[in-house]
Amino acid sequence: MIKIIAYLCFLGSFIAFGLGTLGLFRLPDAYSRMHAAGIGDTLGIGLLGLGAILLGPSWILRLKILIILFLFWIVNPTMTHLIAKAALIRGTQPTEETKLRRE
Numbered sequence: 001m002i003k004i005i006a007y008l009c010f011l012g013s014f015i016a017f018g019l020g021t022l023g024l025f026r027l028p029d030a031y032s033r034m035h036a037a038g039i040g041d042t043l044g045i046g047l048l049g050l051g052a053i054l055l056g057p058s059w060i061l062r063l064k065i066l067i068i069l070f071l072f073w074i075v076n077p078t079m080t081h082l083i084a085k086a087a088l089i090r091g092t093q094p095t096e097e098t099k100l101r102r103e
Helices: 002-026 030-055 059-090
Strands: none
Touching: 002 030, 030 059
């Protein structure tokens, strides 16, 4: 039963990475593409790590995978936000369809 859940996590990871990649090609501007890639990567690596934790042979390996996942979940969204903010400061304009929330 654990193997089936782990394999479903791997399949979900593959789908998340695939949708993120599809978003890179289909979305209209750099900000939307960056959002799709960031969401796809974060969800994809989370499901991949969960599947690896379920199949891990020892507790120390599971703990290491959990630490890597935690660091990835902190760094990836933060860097995506910083890159988007830097692009906005440098003057990269979104398309007309993209709604901006100005504060």
